[in-house]
Amino acid sequence: MRGLSQRQLGGLLGLGKATGGVRVNRYEQQTSKSDIQTAADLATVLQVPLAYLFADTEELAAHILDFTQT
Template sequence: MVKKEPATVFGRRLRAARLRADIPQDKLGVKIGLDEGTASVRMSRYETGVHEPPFGIAVRLAQALRVPAAYFYCDDDELADVVLAWGWLSKSERKPIKALIEAKLAAKNTG
């Protein structure tokens, strides 16, 4: 059986996160509270872009996959990588990165 490629950014990101976490579609669906009988079909539809889940379900998916919910919606691959990495950092690890970004923006706005 050939898997249909995701047609949406959300679907692409969801599939990538799920595969990275090595969780089958049905198990992920059940983990976020979907009915066992429909979990696989619903997850497949989210991944292929047939349906996009409500934001509340996207948040539960993000929690289950340990990624920021914003990752699912990034249409820029580089930004998606940054959002993903940001989610893996502690608050103390984020501080110097945020300061660097703010300094770069300040310099750009004054220069």
């Protein structure tokens, strides 16, 4: 999403590129869980609503984006 690598995203989250990339990968693979503040920071960096990150389906995620962009 947004054309960012995991390393770049980790850097934008203030986690450092090397360490951050590993952490972002673990979040993506669901081998680690983030706290709500990290999720909120991630949503801010990705410019999506926090609810988008918790959508169960791609369809729901699309509806959340549509709803917030109107």
